[in-house]
Amino acid sequence: MSETIAFKPESLAQVHKIMARYPEGRQKSALIPVLHIAQKEFDGWLAVPVMDYVAELLSITPIEVYEVATFYTMFNMKPVGKYVLEVCRTGPCMLNGSDNILDHIRTKLNIKDGETTADGLFTLKPGECLGACGYAPMMQLGKFYHEHLTIEKVDEIIDLCRQGAIDLG
Amino acid sequence: MSKKLLLKNAHIEGIRYFETYRKNGGYEAAEKALKMTTDEVLEEVKTSGLRGRGGAGFPTGMKWSFLAKPEGVPRHLVVNADESEPGTFKDRYLMEFLPHLLIEGMLISSYTLGSNVSYIYIRGEYSWIPDILEEAIEEAKAAGFLGKNILGTGFDCEIYVQRGAGAYICGEETALLESLEGKRGNPRLKPPFPAIKGLWERPTVVNNVETIAAVVPIIDITGAEYAKIGVGRSTGTKLISACGNINKPGVYEIDMTITVEEFIYSDEYCGGIPNGKKLKACIPGGSSVPIVPANLLLKTINGEPRYMNYESLADGGFATGTMMGSGGFIVLDEDQCVVNHTMTLARFYNHESCGQCTPCREGTGWMYKILKKIEKGEGKMADIDLLWDIQRKIEGNTICPLGDAAAWPVAAAIRHFRDEFEWHVNNPELSQTQNYGLANYADPIPAVAK
Numbered sequence: 376m377s378e379t380i381a382f383k384p385e386s387l388a389q390v391h392k393i394m395a396r397y398p399e400g401r402q403k404s405a406l407i408p409v410l411h412i413a414q415k416e417f418d419g420w421l422a423v424p425v426m427d428y429v430a431e432l433l434s435i436t437p438i439e440v441y442e443v444a445t446f447y448t449m450f451n452m453k454p455v456g457k458y459v460l461e462v463c464r465t466g467p468c469m470l471n472g473s474d475n476i477l478d479h480i481r482t483k484l485n486i487k488d489g490e491t492t493a494d495g496l497f498t499l500k501p502g503e504c505l506g507a508c509g510y511a512p513m514m515q516l517g518k519f520y521h522e523h524l525t526i527e528k529v530d531e532i533i534d535l536c537r538q539g540a541i542d543l544g
Numbered sequence: 545m546s547k548k549l550l551l552k553n554a555h556i557e558g559i560r561y562f563e564t565y566r567k568n569g570g571y572e573a574a575e576k577a578l579k580m581t582t583d584e585v586l587e588e589v590k591t592s593g594l595r596g597r598g599g600a601g602f603p604t605g606m607k608w609s610f611l612a613k614p615e616g617v618p619r620h621l622v623v624n625a626d627e628s629e630p631g632t633f634k635d636r637y638l639m640e641f642l643p644h645l646l647i648e649g650m651l652i653s654s655y656t657l658g659s660n661v662s663y664i665y666i667r668g669e670y671s672w673i674p675d676i677l678e679e680a681i682e683e684a685k686a687a688g689f690l691g692k693n694i695l696g697t698g699f700d701c702e703i704y705v706q707r708g709a710g711a712y713i714c715g716e717e718t719a720l721l722e723s724l725e726g727k728r729g730n731p732r733l734k735p736p737f738p739a740i741k742g743l744w745e746r747p748t749v750v751n752n753v754e755t756i757a758a759v760v761p762i763i764d765i766t767g768a769e770y771a772k773i774g775v776g777r778s779t780g781t782k783l784i785s786a787c788g789n790i791n792k793p794g795v796y797e798i799d800m801t802i803t804v805e806e807f808i809y810s811d812e813y814c815g816g817i818p819n820g821k822k823l824k825a826c827i828p829g830g831s832s833v834p835i836v837p838a839n840l841l842l843k844t845i846n847g848e849p850r851y852m853n854y855e856s857l858a859d860g861g862f863a864t865g866t867m868m869g870s871g872g873f874i875v876l877d878e879d880q881c882v883v884n885h886t887m888t889l890a891r892f893y894n895h896e897s898c899g900q901c902t903p904c905r906e907g908t909g910w911m912y913k914i915l916k917k918i919e920k921g922e923g924k925m926a927d928i929d930l931l932w933d934i935q936r937k938i939e940g941n942t943i944c945p946l947g948d949a950a951a952w953p954v955a956a957a958i959r960h961f962r963d964e965f966e967w968h969v970n971n972p973e974l975s976q977t978q979n980y981g982l983a984n985y986a987d988p989i990p991a992v993a994k
Binding site: 401404433447448466508 | 633635667709723726786787794795874
């Protein structure tokens with residue numbers, strides 16, 4: 376049982392508002408929206424106790440939560456840094472230099488794809504097409520997209536993160 | 545000058561808010577539609593010739609007419625805003641800047657289909673857009689265009705925004721419905737089609753954002769007038785999201801009678817290729833449609849100019865043609881490597897495969913591994929034929945079209961650019977520092993050299 380995990384009241388209110396969008400008996404449809412809330416509230420990843428808590432909230436079995444959480448790319452199943460740099464690397468971004476951006480970040484932060492810096496600040500999470508192909512190269516950081524990236528712009532963003540001055544939304 | 549039906553008010557300041565949208569003619573089509581019978585509205589959509597704008601191009605009026613209407617069973621409209629096809633970012637544009645256009649289109653469509661609760665399923669990564677949509681929904685509700693007894697017609701309608709969480713496969717309508725039901729995005733076998741058994745087993749119509757948005761101008765100017773724009777079975781206007789190596793990437797609304805050449809080179813659209821580079825290749829409809837070399841892009845195999853419409857882009861089939869697809873128009877200049885680009889796409893499809901079907905689950909991974917080897921200069925000549933064989937065995941052998949979508953880019957790349965693959969195999973070191981360039985391909989733009 377997950378005694379120590381609980382949503383704060385505002386989040387719980389959000390969860391109930393979401394559950395009301397669906398017909399009677401179909402509250403499982405709230406699962407993905409609720410997992411987003413859970414990931415944001417519990418350090419940016421979904422630990423087993425968190426998933427068990429969500430299962431209880433929605434009256435479904437834990438396996439039904441695990442199988443969904445592990446399917447969708449946005450859900451992190453391991454701890455991540457405070458700032459997760461999701462750089463797009465699919466074709467159209469590649470045509471506009473995303474490989475250079477990725478190489479620069481790997482070198483500058485001294486981490487490989489999927490890894491987190493020792494100080495727990497940054498995780499590099501290269502991803503697939505984010506729907507910003509005309510504004511490439513780009514990355515997602517928190518809620519927002521950072522587009523038309525250059526090496527200089529990336530350095531600026533990393534500095535802002537270090538200063539705690541970036542809006543994650 | 546292409547006629548603007550969807551984006552005509554896009555640049556008006558404040559158009560994302562109800563007041564400005566209303567002041568500029570917004571919700572007049574909805575008022576008109578809700579005074580018509582649902583059969584009359586359906587007839588307008590059929591007459592318009594509107595085709596699904598997500599990528600498959602299925603006639604919308606026909607899809608709507610398939611909707612089963614059993615007594616006492618609720619029906620649903622679900623808008624597919626999962627936009628994840630590489631090269632495609634037009635639905636994002638509509639939702640970010642013209643949310644009320646989508647809401648109005650959803651109101652008219654929901655009325656016609658008899659959907660009292662409609663959903664927008666939006667890809668998770670567009671994280672800031674649900675706020676925009678929900679704000680617009682609240683505004684529409686406050687003004688009486690959503691909620692109970694809309695405009696005194698007795699029609700109730702609620703719209704909810706449902707977020708995805710990162711899965712290209714959830715753009716496939718049945719996987720989308722699985723996801724909306726709170727499950728893994730595994731596509732279902734069809735039949736039964738969603739029109740019979742969809743969301744929670746209820747009759748459901750799933751349509752792309754742009755398709756639903758187009759319903760507004762169709763009601764506004766009538767289906768017959770909409771059908772006069774364009775040519776053949778490519779009626780109305782299409783949004784094209786242009787990207788890659790062009791001067792002016794972005795979202796354009798086009799009349800489908802323009803040539804591909806005009807779309808790439810005219811300052812009204814892409815503005816040509818930067819840095820004096822030549823056009824090498826193009827994927828005109830999102831990553832799943834065949835890549836074509838410049839000479840087959842601008843002209844068909846018969847030497848006729850190619851136009852930006854469904855029929856013309858598909859002229860020549862997969863042997864010498866391509867497809868309109870989603871309208872994600874990706875341009876490659878002479879310095880780009882087709883092997884590398886194809887490798888990134890193979891990596892994408894492998895990542896996005898849901899895993900249900902063996903040909904897709906195993907085949908996409910296999911193709912990615914081989915392409916990575918060839919790209920790194922570690923490939924063998926037999927690998928190219930092996931790639932051809934694998935894609936051939938995926939195509940047509942899967943539950944959903946993602947298998948085909950993964951196979952087609954590899955097939956087209958080898959069909960048209962085999963030389964480049966062989967050059968990588970024969971020149972393992974040189975291929976790591978140099979581009980293949982345009983060495984063996986016909987001069988792509990003899991008349992419009994820039």
